[in-house]
Amino acid sequence: MEGVNDAEKKVREQTERILNLLIALRATAGWTDRDTLKSCIDEYAGLSDSAFDRAFSRDKSLLRTMGIEISTTSWKDAHTGANGYGYRITQDDYALPEIDLTPEEAAVLSVASRFWQDSALGIHTGRALNKLRGLGIDLHASAEDGAPEAPFDTESFSVALSAVNARRAVEFDYRKPGGPVSHRRLEPYTLLTRGDRVYLIGRDIDKDDIRTFRLARVEGRISPVRRRKDGDYEIPDDFRVSDWFRPDRASGPAHTARVRVRPGRADPVRRIGTPVGAEDGWDVLEISCEDPEELAASLLGYGAAVRPAAPPELVAAHEEMLRRTRDALAQVLDGKAVGR
Structure with missing residues (x-):
């Protein structure tokens, strides 16, 4: 039980620290420097500059996983010539995009x-x-x-x-x-x-x-x-x-898929594929995959910018997912119409 209590205590302390950091960087109208963060967050107090940088980098990464970015700036101290750093969370860093859940x-x-x-x-x-x-x-x-x-x-x-x-x-x-x-x-x-x-x-x-x-x-x-x-x-x-x-990173027998991509679109798909030419105004990529159905699911979010071309099971899986998506959307729209 002692180990469980220690783990719970660690979670509470981490939560409190992250919330305090979020408040400190959101409450300021300008930039907040390292000394200010040390003075208002107990876990940072007394840390050397290098220790602070490690702790702050860890917490910054944790906030990023929550969808919150920290903006950073730097300047040179006119008296000492040393570099200074400032941080803040702007409205754009913090604001959520419009939520539209399936x-x-x-x-x-x-x-x-x-x-x-x-x-x-x-x-x-x-x-x-x-x-x-x-x-x-x-x-x-x-x-x-x-x-x-x-x-x-x-x-x-x-x-x-x-x-x-x-x-x-x-x-x-x-x-x-x-x-x-x-x-x-x-x-x-x-x-x-x-x-x-x-x-x-x-x-x-x-x-x-x-x-x-x-x-x-x-x-x-x-x-x-x-x-x-x-x-x-x-x-x-x-x-x-x-x-x-x-x-294909989920480890299994490899298949080679051919995917058509609109020029200038779907950069993440381009990063995992190998260009092999162009057809009818589309760029053609070859992508190694383990499971055509899984690849179809990963391509679905790119909408009309991506069109699977081969193998047939990839094309069929993608079309079936599009059909289910259209049916689900139609049900949502029908429900809204009934509720009016």
């Missing part, structure tokens, strides 16, 4: 809220969900409505989510499609969902490379790595999940 996304939020309700952020989570309900967003879509409930109700999901939040190195047995089970050790960076699939992305400790693992292919339990402590690794400041998630 029924599936709303269902994911509803499920995720259950994992937060007993945490230090439980009250804030409840308030956020109430605001979304006030916008008319239904957070209780049933399984019959296509809500992806099952993948998020597994023990693997809750353990993986906890590991990501705590920056806890984990190990597990993983089976590639058609391949043997291998033991993997991972420093998890983030969880990612694609339809009803959930992926854990992070640095593979033994391969020293960022890898993607599909949770459904984890066999047995996900366990902490022995002799490792929570928070003993950093997520790189330049890590962006869109740069690293690949359906």
Whole structure:
């Protein structure tokens, strides 16, 4: 129980520190310097400049994962000639874009809220969900409505989510499609969902490379790595999940897909593909993938800017997903019309 209490205390302290940092950088009309942050946030007080930089970089990365950027500026002190640095969170850094959730996304939020309700952020989570309900967003879509409930109700999901939040190195047995089970050790960076699939992305400790693992292919339990402590690794400041998630990185037999992309559009797709020519005003890319259906799901968000061309199962999966999306949208619009 002592270990549990220590973990809870650490979460509360982290939450308090992040909230204090957020308040300090939002409350100022100008730039806030290092000395000011040290004076108003207890955990920063007394730190050397290098220790502050490490702690602040960690918290800045955590805020970024929450969708909040910190703007930075620098200047040269006229008296000492030393460089000074200032920080703030502008309205653009902090403001949310317009929220327009699909029924599936709303269902994911509803499920995720259950994992937060007993945490230090439980009250804030409840308030956020109430605001979304006030916008008319239904957070209780049933399984019959296509809500992806099952993948998020597994023990693997809750353990993986906890590991990501705590920056806890984990190990597990993983089976590639058609391949043997291998033991993997991972420093998890983030969880990612694609339809009803959930992926854990992070640095593979033994391969020293960022890898993607599909949770459904984890066999047995996900366990902490022995002799490792929570928070003993950093997520790189330049890590962006869109740069690293690949359906083929979830490890399996490779297929080569051909995808047409509108010129100047869908840069993330271009980064994972190899240009092989042009057809009828489209750029043509070849993309290595493990599962055509997973690749189809990742391409869906690019709308009319991307059009799968081969293999046939990729084209069929993409068309079926488009059809389901149109049907779901039609149901939402019909419901709004009835409610008027």
